[in-house]
Amino acid sequence: MKKIIQNPLALGGLIIIVAVLFVAIFAPWLSPYDPNYIDITSILLPPSFSHLMGTDGLGRDVFSRMLYGSRISLLVGFVAVGIATLIGTFLGAIAGFYRGYIDSIIMRFVDIMLSIPTFFLILAVIAFLTPSIWNIMIVIGFTSWMGVTRLVRAEFLSLRNREYILAAEAMGASDFRLISKHLLPNSLTPIIVSSVLGIASAVLTESGLSFLGLGVQAPQSSWGNILTDGKEYIQFAWWLSLFPGLAILITVLGYNLLGEGLRDLLDPKNKNQKK
């Protein structure tokens, strides 16, 4: 923790993340209006003190919608990455622990999944399911676990024959115990780094899908679909397009900064660079 504060990248990222989390958690108390309240008397008002980010084509308060949108983006990010990390860690652990043909099968599957353009895959699946926030999380999760698998496997392969693992094995520890008590805790670093970076890319993917109209559906607000609405009004209501994009940018920036910062901090190979 102390080290995070000393690393400017990681610290910047952490501050952004905490701020966005705060906004997402306290959205109901922070938002001045009901995000879905349609007020036909105040359509497309520019930003002012009563509407900090203006209003949209239906007279809804953009600031309130943005606050609630942060919940969607973060929820999608966390759950999707959670799914991906679980699948990836599980498969990577099995591949790295048992090696041999199990390893070959899993890794060939990873290669195949990696060679299908991910966004095509996501689109194809999403378009045939009804677009909803749950389907998006699941689909993003199921199409982004390959990186974690490779990392965990590589880590397991390098740890597998260390003395302390062999000692534990000689003492009769079960496979499950070896994996969960000895190997996994020592492979946490790459998992954490890739999860943090994964959240950034999941947030981007979700907003892209919502932008295409295949993501979170109205009236639920997400940064992506506020932007889609904004596209229609871009000639006379710039605020509808500007703010959601900025919010996505800042959030993604936060996770990327923290991820890269953690990588620098936790990777022993990088230490000599700091000289």
Place this chain on the structure above:
Amino acid sequence: MLNYLIKRLLWMIPMLIGISLISFFIMHLAPGDITASESAFNPKASEESRQKLRALYNLDKPLMTQYSLWLKRIVKLDFGNSFASHQRPVLWETKDAKGNISKGMIQDALPITLMINLIGLLIIFALSIFLGVVSAVNQNRWPDRLITIIVFIGFAVPGFWLALLLMYWTGVTHSWLPISGLHSAGFEKMGHFEQYIDLFKHLILPVSISCLGGLASISLYVRNGMLDVLQQDYITTARAKGLPENKIIYRHALRNTLLPLITIIGLSIPGLIGGSVIGESIFAISGMGKLFFDAVLMRDFPVVMGILTIGSVLTLFGNLIADIGYAWADPRIRRGISN
């Protein structure tokens, strides 16, 4: 080298089968029937005519039979005809009995996407090497800090948002650049030179947007790679020899940093192809991304499966070329393979 090539090519066969399985089953596990959406636009479509449609596309047969029929056809590079879009062939042009040629959908779309992404890759290469080297040489001084900040922001900017803003700013408020398509009206009547200028103007925005993510990640990669290499003993040796700093950086350090970049470029192909969906939709460019998006919305199974397969095959070949390029460029591997 030859052995390595053959081994590498043979490996692609199981990969291709796996890819075809995934593309096929994802499309068919999804609920929703093509005949339902086709007849939705045509209230006169009876249950009987739907049955005929299903039989025509083999949708009435069991899934495994459908797959083997499909596989048999794609081995001959026949991806069938589009359900929507007037039955156009998915991959390549065909002649009908009267000698009318109908061009393939991917045949039309692929060159466009390839052109945008190849130009993009060249720009990414040139700019990110420059940025990465400047950053590494000035480590922890202001040029490095500035470039790092720009790189991180470039990484985080949602491409579609920037595309929208740029399109509005350069196209609508200032009318500097055309905002959609690849050609202006009256393109056919222009001279050759004017045609190039016109195409160039249309390409500026889409290519810039397609460069965004790659530019950020590869500059960061070049920077970190350079920092790593500059720590090596042979760099110290070169310095001790009294070589000029320029020569050390460009001859010794940069070359070794660039080697792994070949692989990275290979790995970035699926992202580039996938990323074309949003860019091409915004700029109304009829490349692979837009074709795929439209096909997905219309549930045009053959087109979706065709593009998924062709996109993945392209990726496989991209990786193959990258691996061969790597082996060719790195004398250690080159010797290792021939032994």
